[in-house]
Amino acid sequence: MNKTMPQNLKAPLLFSLILGFLATQAISITNKKTMDLIEQTCRQSGFFALCDSTLRSDPRSSNANLEGLAKISVEIVIDKANATLNFIVDLFKNVSDPVLYRSYGTCIDSYGASVQRLLPEAIAALGSKEYATSRHDVATVATNVNACDEQFSEKTPFSDRNRLVHDLSLMSAGIIELLG
Numbered sequence: 001m002n003k004t005m006p007q008n009l010k011a012p013l014l015f016s017l018i019l020g021f022l023a024t025q026a027i028s029i030t031n032k033k034t035m036d037l038i039e040q041t042c043r044q045s046g047f048f049a050l051c052d053s054t055l056r057s058d059p060r061s062s063n064a065n066l067e068g069l070a071k072i073s074v075e076i077v078i079d080k081a082n083a084t085l086n087f088i089v090d091l092f093k094n095v096s097d098p099v100l101y102r103s104y105g106t107c108i109d110s111y112g113a114s115v116q117r118l119l120p121e122a123i124a125a126l127g128s129k130e131y132a133t134s135r136h137d138v139a140t141v142a143t144n145v146n147a148c149d150e151q152f153s154e155k156t157p158f159s160d161r162n163r164l165v166h167d168l169s170l171m172s173a174g175i176i177e178l179l180g
Helices: 007-043 048-056 059-063 066-092 098-127 131-149 159-177
Strands: none
Touching: 007 048, 007 066, 048 066, 048 159, 059 066, 066 098, 066 131, 066 159, 098 131, 098 159, 131 159
């Protein structure tokens, strides 16, 4: 039995192998460029480790341009701010001390303004390429988080959440600033 391949099948097989290899390389180069964009962007965001892990954990980032990365980062701030607001509201339901009541109320107001007005405006401004407005709105969220934190003299059950929303907001503002 002859184990050699017929001559008429060698050329198409070789062509298929080369085409497959080139397609794999093209995908690899595209992914490397996107990952390089994430790394390059995050290095300039002021929060490299947080930015890098946050953007890489979102599958939409792998195909995004800089504006897409900015939008993704703001959407992540919206998610985290919303979760923190809901957490504070749940805690607020059990507060009876008048001073704590006012402090929690300030946090609810600050997060409410961020989630209901500032962050949606930031997304809309990104879409209309009003980058300065978008950056300002996202940075104001960090200021609102600080206003919440300043209500308390010691650590709260949501201090870590506040820090995350604060840092994500400034990270997003840094990414938006790269847009111009």
